[in-house]
Every structure is written in structure tokens, then in C-alpha cells.
Amino acid sequence: MPAVSSVATAFARAGMPWDDAQVVVAHRRTLRRAVNVCRAHTKVAVLTSPGAGPAELGLLLEGVHRTFVICEELGTEREQVTVLTSDKAADHTWRDPNVVIVIGGPVTAVEGGGWIAGREPGAEPxxxxxxxxxxxxxxxxxxxxxxxxxxxxxxxxxxxxxxxxxxxxxxxxxxxxxxxxxxxxxxxxxxxxxxxxxxxxxxxxxxxxxxxxxxxxxxxxxxxxxxxxxxxxxxxxxxxxxxxxxxxxxxxxxxxxxxxxxxxxxxxxxxxxxxxxxxxxxxxxxxxxxxxxxxxxxxxxxxxxxxx
The missing domain is CATH 3.40.50.150 (Vaccinia Virus protein VP39)
Structure with missing residues (x-):
């Protein structure tokens, strides 16, 4: 049986659907692009890495208000879920691996479930x-x-x-x-x-x-x-x-x-x-x-x- 993905697990812990979310991977060399996706979308799951974690995301999102749901060491005995605003993320030390759900603006699931991950394209002119x-x-x-x-x-x-x-x-x-x-x-x-x-x-x-x-x-x-x-x-x-x-x-x-x-x-x-x-x-x-x-x-x- 295939294991449940870390993204699906993170959203389950947060009590939110994930079919309307963008999913990005953040490394040191791609961190800026991952941050730009968080600027552009209301719900993003970020798979982080050392040097490109919650603290770095929060610092680069300066001036843009977002809420972080930070899921550390999912599936282990040390699992922990923390909710805080993006400007406070740099004040803490976070354990790897972690998934950060970045929320900003009104977020509503597509009625009846979406047919494609991310924003519903048919909602636009x-x-x-x-x-x-x-x-x-x-x-x-x-x-x-x-x-x-x-x-x-x-x-x-x-x-x-x-x-x-x-x-x-x-x-x-x-x-x-x-x-x-x-x-x-x-x-x-x-x-x-x-x-x-x-x-x-x-x-x-x-x-x-x-x-x-x-x-x-x-x-x-x-x-x-x-x-x-x-x-x-x-x-x-x-x-x-x-x-x-x-x-x-x-x-x-x-x-x-x-x-x-x-x-x-x-x-x-x-x-x-x-x-x-x-x-x-x-x-x-x-x-x-x-x-x-x-x-x-x-x-x-x-x-x-x-x-x-």
C-alpha cells in the first residue's frame, strides 16, 4: 500500500482540504520562486529543506501578511503542528523535515471538489x-x-x-x-x-x-x-x-x-x-x-x- 503523502498529512492535521492548494518545493536556489508562489496564491503547501524553511519564508514575505501552519516531523513521535503569522516565523527554530501551509486572503474549497489542483481556472473570464x-x-x-x-x-x-x-x-x-x-x-x-x-x-x-x-x-x-x-x-x-x-x-x-x-x-x-x-x-x-x-x-x- 502506498504511504500517505506528507502534503496530504499536513492538510489533514490542519483540518483543511488540499485539492485547491498549490504545492512547491523550496531549496536554497529555488526559495525566491517558492516565495513568489506564496505571494500569488491563497493556499500553498511548501516542502521545505535546510536553509529554505519557515524562517526564511517568513523573512522573504516581508510586507505581505500570511498565516503559516508549520508541520514538523510528521508521522513521528515528535510530530508538532504550530500556527502563527509569517512575520513571527523567524523568531523560532524549526525541526526538519517540515511542511509549511501558507494561507493568505479568503480561501474556499471548490464546491463539489475541484478537478485540478490549485485555483479553478474556469472561475476567471x-x-x-x-x-x-x-x-x-x-x-x-x-x-x-x-x-x-x-x-x-x-x-x-x-x-x-x-x-x-x-x-x-x-x-x-x-x-x-x-x-x-x-x-x-x-x-x-x-x-x-x-x-x-x-x-x-x-x-x-x-x-x-x-x-x-x-x-x-x-x-x-x-x-x-x-x-x-x-x-x-x-x-x-x-x-x-x-x-x-x-x-x-x-x-x-x-x-x-x-x-x-x-x-x-x-x-x-x-x-x-x-x-x-x-x-x-x-x-x-x-x-x-x-x-x-x-x-x-x-x-x-x-x-x-x-x-x-
Missing amino acids: RGWALPAEAYGGALGEGETDLLRAAQLARLGPRAGDLVWDIGSGSGAFAAEAARCGAAVIAVDRDQDACGRTTVSARRFGVQLQVVHGAAPHILENLPEPDVVRVGGGGAAVVSAVADRRPQGIVTHAATRDAAELIGRGLTEHGYLVECALLQSVELDTRAWTEKERSVAFLLSGRLPDRSP
């Missing part, structure tokens, strides 16, 4: 780069659906990534990056924009960390990103982001001169730069007449692949 109506009204200049689609395609956010969305506006890009499974930190200097971003996250049932402040100064204490969208701030903010060496950066410019300034800055930081002029015309299909026209320069920078 189908499609990407959704129209303005999906986000409660008018979007900003850099948030049009076609520009957003191109930015998402260039960055390719995925599970285990941390995405910065600087100048989040309505939260449209941030919410869609989170729907891809990535952890997202949305930054905006406007308090109302931060509120709209929070509402967008709730509307789509995704987890975001929203930070109120002006770039580039607010970026100094944020954890290292994998990919970044710069929605506002121009060349100065793009340069500050490039200093942090994310794998990919996307932004937009209204004029060719502005695009050239940003592109040259990215090149000087060692990025491979692409620039495209995006033009779109929305038609009123009742009369097939032009309704709205938008033009923007899309810029993207990617660090060269240094793998052998």
Missing part, C-alpha cells in the same frame, strides 16, 4: 487584455487593451515570477499578470489608482501587493523583480528599474524622441532592445465607421541569455 468595462471604466493612455496584450506577450509572466507594475493605474495589467500565476507588486503615486488596483484584484480573485509611492524612490526596498512593466515615469524610472537587472522590461512612449531616449538607456544597461509603433483603430460595427484611434511606441528590453 476567458481571454486576456480585457476591455475597459472589465475594470470599471476608462483606462489610462498606457492601458489600452492592444498595448496591454503586447506588453503581456513580451514579458510572459508565469508562476514563480515576481512582476513589478509601476504606474498601475486601473490595475488592468497587474490583475492580468497575476492571472498568469505570477506574484505582482503594483506601484502608483496616486492613492485613487492604488484603490482601483485593489478593486481590480478583488474583481478577478487574484492576490496583489499594492504600494503607494512615487518611483524611482519607492522601488529601493522592494524585492527583486523578474520582469517589469513601467507604465509611467519615463526614462528616469526605466533606468532605475534597469539598475535592478530584471530579465525583461516593457514600457511605452508617445513620441519617437521619447522612445529613442528610453531605448538608448536600456541599451547602455546591457539590454537587447526592441521598439515597435503600435497603431490601432476601433470601428463602430453598426456603421463600420472609425470610433477611436490610438498610437504608441512599444519598447521592450531583455537581458541576453548567458546560459551555455
Whole structure:
């Protein structure tokens, strides 16, 4: 007879179903990616290892409130289950092996049981780069659906990534990056924009960390990103982001001169730069007449692949 898995045992001890949980393995070299999954999802089981345990998880989750259910030495006489908040995990010494169940936000099991582990994909709207109506009204200049689609395609956010969305506006890009499974930190200097971003996250049932402040100064204490969208701030903010060496950066410019300034800055930081002029015309299909026209320069920078 096969033995019961440590993950199933941990959830049994916690009195929770596990069919809606993400499961990750944390080693020293993968700890940051495991933490990003904990940022992005409401229920995660982390199989830990020495140097990548509850204390390290708690330290890297600074600024994000989570509850830990820490199950030590399951199935032995020394088995112990401890519940505490993530900011208290570093105050203790934990025995190996252990499983950490990380809980954040509202967690509800899928009615009737899920058909796939993790978040139910059918609970989300189908499609990407959704129209303005999906986000409660008018979007900003850099948030049009076609520009957003191109930015998402260039960055390719995925599970285990941390995405910065600087100048989040309505939260449209941030919410869609989170729907891809990535952890997202949305930054905006406007308090109302931060509120709209929070509402967008709730509307789509995704987890975001929203930070109120002006770039580039607010970026100094944020954890290292994998990919970044710069929605506002121009060349100065793009340069500050490039200093942090994310794998990919996307932004937009209204004029060719502005695009050239940003592109040259990215090149000087060692990025491979692409620039495209995006033009779109929305038609009123009742009369097939032009309704709205938008033009923007899309810029993207990617660090060269240094793998052998």
C-alpha cells in the first residue's frame, strides 16, 4: 500500500482540504520562486529543506501578511503542528523535515471538489487584455487593451515570477499578470489608482501587493523583480528599474524622441532592445465607421541569455 503523502498529512492535521492548494518545493536556489508562489496564491503547501524553511519564508514575505501552519516531523513521535503569522516565523527554530501551509486572503474549497489542483481556472473570464468595462471604466493612455496584450506577450509572466507594475493605474495589467500565476507588486503615486488596483484584484480573485509611492524612490526596498512593466515615469524610472537587472522590461512612449531616449538607456544597461509603433483603430460595427484611434511606441528590453 502506498504511504500517505506528507502534503496530504499536513492538510489533514490542519483540518483543511488540499485539492485547491498549490504545492512547491523550496531549496536554497529555488526559495525566491517558492516565495513568489506564496505571494500569488491563497493556499500553498511548501516542502521545505535546510536553509529554505519557515524562517526564511517568513523573512522573504516581508510586507505581505500570511498565516503559516508549520508541520514538523510528521508521522513521528515528535510530530508538532504550530500556527502563527509569517512575520513571527523567524523568531523560532524549526525541526526538519517540515511542511509549511501558507494561507493568505479568503480561501474556499471548490464546491463539489475541484478537478485540478490549485485555483479553478474556469472561475476567471476567458481571454486576456480585457476591455475597459472589465475594470470599471476608462483606462489610462498606457492601458489600452492592444498595448496591454503586447506588453503581456513580451514579458510572459508565469508562476514563480515576481512582476513589478509601476504606474498601475486601473490595475488592468497587474490583475492580468497575476492571472498568469505570477506574484505582482503594483506601484502608483496616486492613492485613487492604488484603490482601483485593489478593486481590480478583488474583481478577478487574484492576490496583489499594492504600494503607494512615487518611483524611482519607492522601488529601493522592494524585492527583486523578474520582469517589469513601467507604465509611467519615463526614462528616469526605466533606468532605475534597469539598475535592478530584471530579465525583461516593457514600457511605452508617445513620441519617437521619447522612445529613442528610453531605448538608448536600456541599451547602455546591457539590454537587447526592441521598439515597435503600435497603431490601432476601433470601428463602430453598426456603421463600420472609425470610433477611436490610438498610437504608441512599444519598447521592450531583455537581458541576453548567458546560459551555455
